[in-house]
């Protein structure tokens with residue numbers, strides 16, 4: 001699986017994913033498991049009211065999170 005599209009609950013800890021925007025990219029992430037996944041681009045209007053400073057903070061927050069699921073993992 002590449003860095004795209006999971007939504008819903010984290011497959012590791014079952015908690016709902018949280019979401020943030022980096023510009024018009026929407027990311028799902030789990031703080032506990034430190035994973036992230038790109039959900040899509042410009043799907044929700046929320047990013048339009050955010051600022052460069054927010055996106056930089058968001059990018060910093062998930063920068064070290066692992067992208068996606070281990071290969072072979074089936075949700």
Ligand SMILES: [Zn+2]
Nearest residue numbers: 010013030033
């Ligand atoms: Zn998790």
